[in-house]
Amino acid sequence: MDAKKGLYSFGEIEGKWQRFWEESRLFKAPDCDPSKPKYYVLDMFPYPSGQGLHVGHPEGYTASDIVARYKRAKGFNVLHPFGWDAFGLPAEQHAIQTGTDPKETTQNNINNMRRQTKSLGFSYDWDREVATTDPKYYKWTQWIFLKLFNSYFDEAEQKARPIDQLPVPEGLSDAEKAKYIDDHRLACEAEVPVNWCPALGTVLANEEVVGGLSERGGHAVIRKPMRQWMLRITKYAERLLDDLTEVDWPESIKKLQTDWVGKSIGADVDFKVDGFDETIRVFTTRPDTLFGATYMVMAPEHPLVDKITSQDRREAVRTYREAAARKSDLDRTDLAKEKTGEPIGAHAINPVNGEKIPIWISDYVLISYGTGAIMAVPAHDERDFEFATKFNLPIIPVVEPADAEQAEAVRQGTLCFIGDGRAINSGDFSGLSTAEFKEQITDWLQKRDLGKKTVNYKLRDWLFSRQRYWGEPFPILHGPDGQIMAISEDELPLKLPAVTDYKPTGTGEPPLANALDWVNVTLSDGSKAKRETNTMPQWAGSCWYYLRYLDPDNDQQGWAPEKEQYWMANGGIDLYIGGAEHAVLHLLYARFWHKLLYDLGYVTTKEPFKKLINQGMILGEDGQKMSKSRGNVVNPDKVIAEYGADSMRLYEMFMGPLEAIKPWSMQGVEGVHRFLQKLWRAVVDRETGELAEAIEDAQADEPTLRLLNQTIKKVGDDIETFSFNTAISAMMIFVNHLSRLSVRPKAVVEKLVLILAPFAPHIAEELWEKLGHAGTLAYEPWPEYDRELIREKKIELAVQVNGKIKDRIVVPADADEEQIKQKALVSEKVAAAIAGRELRKVIVIKSRLVNIVI
RNA sequence: GCCGAAGUGGCGGAACUGGCAGACGCGCGGGAUUCAAAAUCCCGUCCUGGCAACAGGGUGAGGGUUCGACUCCCUCCUUCGGCACCA
Structure with a gap:
């Protein structure tokens, strides 16, 4: 019974610290704190699917969380928010099949995925959580649409301006004038041949059609002219191209975007x-x-x-x-x-x-x-x-x-x-x-x-309307004579009405056309108008969510200017992590909206995402893409139940480079789990659960100090370059060393715990507490390393003869070239290899090797 | 077809700006502990030959530059991702 006390019971520990973080609002990011530099680290928010989280999600989230926790330790005020890209086809399909309100399905899915996400111990500021389906959110999506609708593109200035500044030619009738203006709006209606999918009863964007079939479901798609809303992204083609020089993105992604603009x-x-x-x-x-x-x-x-x-x-x-x-x-x-x-x-x-x-x-x-x-x-x-x-x-x-x-x-x-x-x-x-x-x-x-x-x-204008229920309604009315009218900003949000039938009408009329009470509107002058019944595509909400995180509860503005200035300073979001599948569309669309908002003065940076990293896909254990039909899907809940969140996080990062595509391995999870076990045993007494006796307030020996300082440097450097796999490997080496010591100096263990914390925060907090600290380590400063202590006193060099290694010599670290040369030449093995032949050249690379050319 | 990324042990991967290939982990083999097992600890583990010391080979293939190449250059092969008549 007592023996149990000292076990690494990750389940208890993780629950305990997650509760503590949540209840103390530990990761709440104060706005506009002038005492600290800011750091905005963002994950691409997920669609709340009924399948829940898969192991691909936590890959990016863990990476961003490591950076977030590390930056906090480095003294930054870190903004690390999370939310839901919650409009989307699956909930609507489910509604069509079962009659369930997509709102309900979506809410259930969000609740489940939030639980899963929280179980991984990410340091999100949950008070900033947003969902694109929330009317309090899509009020501002509609608001931005109105900005597009009420703007035109000034070719000479190469920027958007309010539509009331548009120079209209003299001598037009009222109707002609209205048409002229409508034709210049950045959001406008057009009769265009579209990808009509009879099976889905909707129009698809080009990007949603793959090889002539719908991306979702694989149904046939034909071309059919229809009245649609278009956004004039082509006006921004030149700037979308030019400003790529300002961002720190993978070259391959920049190239994809460049080619897409074409x-x-x-x-x-x-x-x-x-x-x-x-x-x-x-x-x-x-x-x-x-x-x-x-x-x-x-x-x-x-x-x-x-x-x-x-x-x-x-x-x-x-x-x-x-x-x-x-x-x-x-x-x-x-x-x-x-x-x-x-x-x-x-x-x-x-x-x-x-x-x-x-x-x-x-x-x-x-x-x-x-x-x-x-x-x-x-x-x-x-x-x-x-x-x-x-x-x-x-x-x-x-x-x-x-x-x-x-x-x-x-x-x-x-x-x-x-x-x-x-x-x-x-x-x-x-x-x-x-x-x-x-x-x-x-x-x-x-x-x-x-x-x-x-x-x-090559870039085409963006087909922005969908014949679906589950999307943002357009804040637009069609007048009795066909005039297009925007509803005023103070009437936002225009809420989606409840309907009984989610099926497409089949004629191309969207499901909202059946909501007659909602569609038919009497204007203040008594005339009748009809609401726009198309809805916006899923991309709409994800085009600007990073701005809503800055000020999620503001009901007067989408975001307050001073908050935008604080958090988006220095070129925007400091780090954006997400899948490469969004390399073109999401990133291009978001950049487009951002530039409009920039032109109109609502944001202060030309580009939203300063630095971008794509995490690679995680394959099943069989090396195939994970899918239900292949039966190779790994369930994060199960992994966490068996090995704990820290092991899960650690494994996700240890698998290989973040950007690489790599297969899952349960044995690999076990490997990192053993590492945590070993660390635990090195610090905690097996019987009592108290600090192990080997932990003492002792002076560390020289090799330990050297390795510790090397490890601190390596882990910090590796986090800066997102090489999390090698950072973990360095900590493994250190723990292997530590566990062999009979006396483990407390100060050494403390530093180790602090550098491990971004990767495996729960066990780190628990050990920190056992080491005698009250409260959290989340805001403890990142340990400094000592350059002097890192340096080896004696180093081993390889001695080559004609490029082949013949021997190794040990020399003092500060030995000069001549000393190294002499030492190399007296080696017996080297002498044998030279066999009395003449030396043509001796190349000495300090701290690396000696090459003797004969 | 075009564009991009990548090919390193049985497996995931490491190797700074051209300087000891295979760190770390998995797996496997051997040993210790145990009545036994699990767990843990120790040793070994690129290939070939050899009891061994050691010798030779080795980073997809072939060539080149260099004292020295996983790393740079050329040709080719394979895998993955993107685009697909954009004039």
Whole structure:
């Protein structure tokens, strides 16, 4: 019975300290504390799923918690909040199937996941918890939407401004004026072909369609024009690109974002249509290849196709266009291998040489990019080359590669060369380099009003409406004559009404359309209006949650300016940790909203997330992705019950580098658990549960002091570089050393406990208490290390002969090169290896090795 | 196809700016303790040969630079992630 006292009973210890932290509000972050530097460390908040936490969640959370606890010890005022990205499809699907209010499902899921999250002992300031589904929260999501709605983008200034500052042309009727304004809003309505998913009864964002199927559920998706809300993120393309230079993110993520924005510089060139008073504008990044244009291709949807198609081609063109319109994205991808198209019987006139070239339509040209039409230069564009080869169209080489063999193949028309070279067959421009040609031809076109320099982006405007129930309602009314009206800010939040049926109507009308009492509104002047029945996508709430954490209870403002200035100082959030799956969308959307808020003066930094780290995925024990169907899912609750939260945390960090993808191992958990056990036994008496007798107020011996100081340095340095795995390994080495000592100096153990605390806070607190300290160690200063004590007195060097190790020598740490050299040369083994041959060179690398070259 | 990341023992991984490859943990083998087991402790554990001292080989493959390469350069292979006709 007594023997039990001294056991490491992690369950009790963890419960005890978690209660203490919670009840004492230990991690509450005081706003605007001028006495300390601030540190804002943020986790990507999770969707509260019915499955609860999986082992991937605590990976990032543990990493951020280690940093948070470490920074507190380093004297920072740390903001470390948590919340819930709680709108989302699963709760709505559940509602459709069972009739349960998503609000209820969501609340239950949050409660469960909060319990799980708390059981890991993270040092969140729970008083700042937010949920995007809370009307007190989405009031401000709606408020930001109104800011988008009530702003336009000033191209000259490259920034958003309030819509009432928009210069409106003179002489417009009221209706025209309203339309002009509406067309300039950053949030506007548009009739756009969207990804309609009949099975889900909703429209999906491009990102939610994978290979022509819905990301969730894998249902077929077709294209259908519908009235939708769009956010004009494209206006910010240039700034989203430029400001990437200001953030400290992994280069690979920056590159993903850069490619997603997809800037390309080229020229718009106007081609006259032969026999019509029409011109077709094309975009090209290679205006230097204009002389090599042998045909033109328009997207099937191009508005001019109908007008200029010749009588004898009309039937074929109509058939082709219908087929193209019916194609889903999946079909388009499938058919990408084989090019298709139809000539439309019209010709365009090449502005540089007056050549008549045939016009085709083909779905390899996209209506949504550039001008929806291209000049085809098969000699220097692979897609055009493929098309021309298939349909036997002429290929004229106009760029000569430097390589003679390639040049010959290009002349023969057998090789498509897309690189830079020297111009040929290009009239007066022949002989120019690609770069010179581009510049000169662009000027030439511009002077003659035939074209101009143009920049295009792959980035599309953001489709912002969903035909779903479980999302933020738009604060928008549609008037009797179709006017779009924003509801005023003081009417926010516009709450989601309770409904009885969550099913999509199937016609594309959202479920909210059935909530008639809510939809129909009588305005103050007695006229009738209808509420917008679309809701916002899940991204909306996650675009700005980091700002709400600054001031979560404020019902007058989304956040107070002075709090934003304090917590977002020095370039924003100091550390943002989350999964790489959000590399593009969430981060891009959030940056976009942040820039709008910056333009309007609500935030003071250009970018929200100064430093970003992605944690890697955790695989099942079989090395496969964890999934229920594979049966390899690891349940955190079970791990904690068996080994404790500290072991769980420690293992998550010990597995390998944070960013790496790595498989789970229960035996690995056991390994770190043994480490904690060993530490416990080294400090706590097995029988009494009191401090072990070996713990004394004694002076530590030199090797112990040296190792201790090395460990303190290593752990601190490793936390700074997020190398948590090697930090843990260093502490293991130290505990191995400590457990072999018969006298374990108390001061040494105390320092060890303090550096372990960010990783395994519960056991650290308990040991700290047993070491005789009242209260918590959470705000104890991080131990300093002594440079002098770290230094070894004697060091071992390897001695190589011609790069092969022959012997090892021990020299004083301060030995100079000559001394080391002499010592190396007297070694018998070295002498044997040299075997009397002449020394050509002796290389001495202090504190590393000696290499003798013979 | 294009872009990005990565390939190190039986396994997860370590190795600073080019300087002793395999830290730490797992697993495995042997031993101590025990009536026995669990737990714990000690020793060993990259491969090949050898009782051993030792010798040789070794960081996906091949080549190069260097006194010296897991690390830098070139070519190729494999795995994972992203994009997918963006003119």
